[in-house]
Amino acid sequence: MTSPRTSIVFGTFKGMGDLLCAAPVILSELRKDKSVHLLLFPSPTLHDFCNLIDFSPHQNNLHLHSIPDSGGLAEWKQFLTEMRRITPEMVWISPHAPAADSSWKIPLVLRTIQSLIWRDARLVGADTERLSLLFHRRLPVDRQLSLQQREWNAYRLFYGEALSERPPKISFIPEISARRKESPLYDLVIHPGANAKNRKWPLDKYGILVSNLPRSWRIALLGLPDDLAIVKKTMPLDRPVSYITGTILESIQTLASASTLFIMDSGNMHFAQVLEIPSIAVFGYTNPADIIDLRGYVEAIYEKRFPCQPCRKAVCSQPEIYCLNGVDPALVAEKLKAQWNRLHGHAHHGENLVKLSNNPRTYQIKPC
Incomplete structure (x- = not known):
């Protein structure tokens, strides 16, 4: 008779990027033949996304659970019933x-479940989590590292530096990764979406x-229907552009193309990093060095020009989102063309960080 598989609980994830950055740690635990239980905020898309990360041949040992984001009694009863079926040796707080911005509720809920x-x-x-005094092991995590390296370094602090300094490579399932082996359908795919207004470049700048950009480029705009409807109105009439929306699988397949x-x-x-697609990303209220590895495939357009940066606030404190609104479309176009040239044989070395040129505009800055 085989002994029960050791279980690990990982919590708690709200965004696909955060989950993807934790995937190397999750994969490492799966490779130890452990059952991994992911705690996710309720989101059908997030659940679907988990199935797009290639954890094979261990996929059957990965289990998804929705942690209630409200006080509904029925939801909590269902969640606690699921938790009673698990006997984890460790609960990992990502x-x-x-x-x-770290949650105080999650450590409190998980410690209560652990106690009962x-x-x-x-x-x-991490020892910098709110209510980290509830943890049995507090790790001195460097939160200035990029998300994936931060997660992996925390894992190394726990298990020892015998682990590689670099996390294991993560891939998407073959239905996505196979697209990278085919001839590209598009020279450029633009995705204007983000989960907060102060992460989005103004939609009226895309036209x-x-x-x-060169007229010969095959360009596609990918995103939510409402965003695409606004952007479409700004497009020059003489430029053919494809407009694409769809499921999370279809969206990542389009990026991969x-x-x-x-x-x-x-x-x-984070999808671009995994797919190894050279990309340009605009940053304003976050410092890209805290989010992504600037030695990777994503080139960041960012400069700390305002005293409120990086604020990481859900709502901008200024009359308008200066840090993004000040990014010139001509600058973005030049960076995209330069990247295109590098793809065709021009070498590039060093960090992928683009600083903005001087802008003569006067800004009325409010206290943060």
């Missing part, structure tokens, strides 16, 4: 959120951007 149900489990997380991408500070950046 350090993807900035320290100031998972009595042999140990909570492990100017496309006007500054491009030579290069123009994206926001969003999950698409």
Whole structure:
């Protein structure tokens, strides 16, 4: 008779990018023949996305659970019933959120469940998490590292530096990764979407951007229908552009079918890194060095020009989102063309960080 498989609980994920950055740690635990239980905020798309990451041949050992985001009694009853079926040895609190934004509710909920149900489990997380005093093991995590390296370094702190300094490579399932082996359908795919307004470059700038790009380029705009409807109105009438929307699988397949991408500070950046697609991403309220590896495939357009940067606030404190609104479409076009030239044989070395040129505009800055 085989002994029960050791279980690990990973929590808690709200965004696809955060989950993808934790995937090397999840994969490493699966390779130890452990059952991994992911705690996710309720989102059908997030659940679908988990099935797009290639954890084979261990996919059957990965289990998804929705943690209630409200006080509904029925939802909590269902969640606690699921938790009673698990006997984890460890509960891993992912350090993807900035320290100031880390949740105090999640550690409290998980420690309560541990005390009542998972009595042999140990909570492990960063010492800068809110309510980290509830953890059994507090790790001195460097939160200035990029998200994936931050997660992996925390894992190395726990298990020892015998682990490789670089996390294991993550791939999407063959239905996506196979697209990278085919001839690109598009020279450029643009995705204007992000999960917060102050992560989105103004939609009325895309028409100017496309006007500054080579007429021979095959360009597609990918995103939500409402965003695409606004962007379409700004497009030059003499430029053929494809407009694409669809499921999360179809969206990532479209990204994988491009030579290069123009994206926001969003999950698409992390998709680009995994797909190894040269990309340009615009940053404003976050410092890209805290989010992505600037030695990778994503080139960041960012400069700290305002005292409120990087604020990481859900709502901008200024009259308008200066840090993004000030990014010139002509600059973006030049960076996309330069990247295209590098793809065709011109070498590039060093960090992928683009600083903005001087802008004569006067800004009325409010106190942060």
